[in-house]
Amino acid sequence: MEAGWARMNDLIIIQASQGLCAYVLKQVQNAAQKGIVVGHDHRHNSERWAQLTAAVFLENNVKVYLHRRLVHTPLVPFSVKKLGAACGVMITASHNPKQDNGYKIISPHDHGIAETILANLEPKTWETSLLDSSPLCVDRTDDMEKSYLESLSVLCRNKSLNTTTNLKFVNTSMHGVSNNIMIKAFELFGFPPFTPVKEQALPDPEFPTVTFPNPEEKGALDLALATAEKEGAQYVLAQDPDSDRFSAAERGADGKWITFTGDQLGAIFASAVLEDYRTTRKPLEKLAMVASTVSSKMVEAMANKEGFRFAECLTGSNISRVFSNVKFTTFLSGFKFIGNTALNLTAEGFETPFGYEEAIGYMFGTDIRDKDGVAASMVFAELVTKLQLQGKTASSHLQELYERYGYFQTSNSYFICYDPPTIDRIFDRLRNYDGEGTATSPSFPKSIAGLEVTSIRDLTIGFDSTNPPTYKPTLPLSSGHMVQFRAASNVGTRIMLTIRTSGTEPKIKYYLEGTGENAAVVGPLLGKVVTELAEEWMQAALNKLKIP
Known part of the structure; x- marks a missing residue:
């Protein structure tokens, strides 16, 4: 976040927004009426850059659904689908260091957008006053959060069991935006309240307790594990700062903590989705799951043995290359290939309720074809609650999966x-x-x-x-x-x-x-x-x- 072509700043935001706006108006029928969804997290300049993005679209007479407070990234793609919008933008650097910020586009058309950015570099507006007066600027934040939670409730399978569990959970939002929505999700699923990591519960763009705010990084979960030790909790749940990724840890039988890898969680989730699908008595050959090509092949092994469809796809891409020597600017939703593959499989007649990437990103259900750390947290919490009733844990269940499908x-x-x-x-x-x-x-x-x-x-x-x-x-x-x-x-x-x-x-x-x-x-x-x-x-x- 500095001046220059190789950094995030007001000019880069305006240029990216102008190019995106031109592209959307050209590619999407009735795009101006359908509008764009814009959200932002808590990082330095996120709110201002969301406002500048909205201003560019308003300047072109495009309706803007501007989330007026901090939101977690999954709410943007959810809102795009729910509102029938033409596009979505989230201002966030996800789990990058504090000095970074980014412009995440919820759209698959990276090359076309890159070209239109280059063709629209001259700034047309810096004015954000229209946000408070234009009838085209609409705030649907509360409505969308309510609808999101209603959609999330579909993933709840055993609410009565959740209400009686004696499992204790510690949750960390990694100084990000997930704490409030996680509180509501736990209540929705019937769980007793989790214990937050107090030092990391509130949004803080300085990320004072972690060098790199990524649950995958060594040491990032230290405070959460210490809190869990103090509280006698069995599981730690973690979302990255913009809450589209999820990680977890379990207190082992020997008292030592087991932190699951992204691929291990992917296998655990896939097994849960498979068992849930079996209860519908639908033919397994109509079930499909997706993973990025750099993820574990364990789900592929499961598919080969059980008879459901497995598809792999590329990892995400970015369009930072459109500016000379850019270090970090505009990037497409990294989960776009997984979501698009799931949509293609659905069009072919498959049900595709799950997809994942090894970088702790998990997609559940059909309402958000993107990774969602809150949904993953709740599916995991409900799964381990069910496993406890069977005398099992997440790690013991994983060992059973290894025995069935290979280590x-x-x-x-x-x-x-x-x-x-x-x-x-x-x-x-x-x-x-x-x-x-x-x-x-x-x-x-x-x-x-x-x-x-x-x-x-x-x-x-x-x-x-x-x-x-x-x-x-x-x-x-x-x-x-x-x-x-x-x-x-x-x-x-x-x-x-x-x-x-x-x-x-x-x-x-x-x-x-x-x-x-x-x-x-x-x-x-x-x-x-x-x-x-x-x-x-x-x-x-x-x-x-x-x-x-």
């Missing part, structure tokens, strides 16, 4: 590189590893950590070794580098490795998963893969890559 373990991290040409050279070398590759016939590494590479999918150049004779991937191409490898041993141990560049950070990310009989087999193998990935494939020392 899966992930090891995700990244390398830091500030030099784009170096990153290009690394990926070019992977595509010509033995010196015999060509533009149409790449030559990738044939093994890693003693496992034979069995398939390769390069979503940058458009190559998939499993799809002869064209070798074209079925997934769309990525705007950055993205290569996926599958490898296997002769004793049935397998790995899935995805290496990709980040659209918003100077990182080469990797997503590694191994599957086999048990942790004693898979764990050490993942360590060997990471070592060879760093030393041989990435040549971390030679390329001066930083390893966290």
Whole structure:
């Protein structure tokens, strides 16, 4: 949040809004009458930038549904659908550090929007006074929150059981906007009140107790776990600052805390959705679930065994590239591919009540085709309450899933590189590893950590070794580098490795998963893969890559 093309500021907001407005008016029939939904969180400048966004659309005679107070991100896509709006914008940097902010567009048309931003760079208005006088500026915040809670109630399956549970929950909103809506959600589901992490319950753009306000980051849940110890709670629930992501921890039988990974929660949620669907007695072949391509393949294994449909899709994309040297500006909803895939499956006749990404993002039901940390929190709380009645916990249930579908373990991290040409050279070398590759016939590494590479999918150049004779991937191409490898041993141990560049950070990310009989087999193998990935494939020392 500074002056310049590479930062978030008033000018960037106006330019992005002007481009988005022009694009929406061109692409959506009756867009001016349908309007746009604008929301904001508590970060520095969020309210002002939401007002500037609204002002640009009002200047073009477009109706604006402006949420007039802090809202959690899921309320924006919910409002877009409920109000029949043409588009939605949320001003938030999600779980980024305090110095960041962002402009999140709830829409799939990134390339078209990027072009219209470039074509509408001259600022037309800086005036926000119309927000209080224009009949086109409408406040439906309270109505939308009420409707959102009514929609959330559909996910409640065992309210009578919830009211009698003796489980204690601690909840942290990570200095974000979720505390108030979580209080209402707990009451809606019939649960006794949770214990908030007092130091993190109120919105605070300075995030004073955490360096990086992301529940996935090491140390981010320390205060929540300490509160749970003090209160004798069995579970910790956590939402990221804009409340579209969810994480959880459980007090183990030995008293130690178990913090679940995004993929572990994904498997637990998928099993719950599957069992709930079974109760409807509808044919399982009409059930579908979605996960991003870098997420665990455990749900895929569940689908193969149980007979429901599984689909994978790309991760999110950003359009910060439309400005020269932009570090962090405008980005599309990162969950857009999952939501769109779910919509496509529904159009094909499937019911698609669940989708997720490994970065602790979970979608439930049909009203919000986006990730929702509040919905995930409530589904998890109700699930563990039901499991307790059966003498189980979330972690013991996960072990049962491993026994049925195979043991899966992930090891995700990244390398830091500030030099784009170096990153290009690394990926070019992977595509010509033995010196015999060509533009149409790449030559990738044939093994890693003693496992034979069995398939390769390069979503940058458009190559998939499993799809002869064209070798074209079925997934769309990525705007950055993205290569996926599958490898296997002769004793049935397998790995899935995805290496990709980040659209918003100077990182080469990797997503590694191994599957086999048990942790004693898979764990050490993942360590060997990471070592060879760093030393041989990435040549971390030679390329001066930083390893966290």
